[in-house]
Amino acid sequence: YGIFADTPPLLFEASSLENAFQIGGYPWHYIITPNKKKHKGVFHICSLKDNALAKNGIQDMKCCSLEPDWIYFHPDMSGRIIHVGPNLIKVLKLKEVKNHADQMEIAEDFTIVANRENCVNNNVTVTASGRVVKKRFTLLDDDPEQETFKIVDYEDELDLLSTVAVTQIGADGRAHLDFHCNEHGILLKSIPLKESWDVTYSHEVYFDKDLVLHIEQKPNRRFSCYVYQMVCDTARDDDP
Incomplete structure (x- = not known):
């Protein structure tokens, strides 16, 4: 010792x-x-x-x-x-x-x-109808009504950087999964998720080659899983 x-x-x-x-x-x-x-x-x-x-x-x-x-x-x-x-x-x-x-x-x-692009312009003090805006509240940088990054991930086999951005208006939240060139950051493809995205719930998004999984955890340990399969469609290259 x-x-x-x-x-x-x-x-x-x-x-x-x-x-x-x-x-x-x-x-x-x-x-x-x-x-x-x-x-x-x-x-x-x-x-x-x-x-x-x-x-x-x-x-x-x-x-x-x-x-x-x-x-x-x-x-x-x-x-x-x-x-x-x-x-x-x-x-x-x-x-x-x-x-x-x-x-x-x-x-x-x-x-x-x-x-x-849909952000409120805080510099505007008069509306189109001529009404004077006396006070305007500044939104938080991650206000749900503004598009906000929630997830950033990297896929090593495809060498892609993926991001999930969410915008929520009322109870209806919309998200899209974007794939970027890992070397230069160029946007290669954007996939709108069809299901609603509630920012008060926990979410995880995974992708592996041609599959995308979105797992949503709701109250009382209830889970929803959404699966997308990406296909190569030369006629409509913008669709997942």
Whole structure:
């Protein structure tokens, strides 16, 4: 037992506000939220080697929403980072700072933006009929009446990035599943889900090659499962 008599040396230590600690990228980096309440919702991307903050390594979407944004290393082993907010998905990459090979910076690879053309224009103070608007309430970034990203996933066999965006008007929620090119973020196909999507329920969406599964958990542990099969139809290429 003599080899365990001494305390092993501390190899790494980081203080984080929450228990979300992630390691990834090349060279190795980690993502934390600094251990201060004022930094809630702010992510720092630092080098695992020396704890140095990467250039542009502070990521803050400044979301005003009920659900927080989330960030993680891309599971495709590219070393990139995915940062998801209510209406914006940012795919980030690590690269060397010009003329400083030992320093890394965070650069934007591409973004995916929610379609919010139906948003209320807060700058309008007079309606079309001439009535003056005295006060207008600002909506949350993830207000159900605005298209909001709920799920982001990666399919390794097809090398596709998938997103589920939801808009809810009253009790009727509508969602669509979009497939994007994983390398450049280009939208390749959009599939509207025919069933209603209630944002108060828990949802999971999976896809594998030509199958899409939507699992909805309702109260009292009741589940509904919707299955779609994608077919290649050259006559109507836009339909699932």
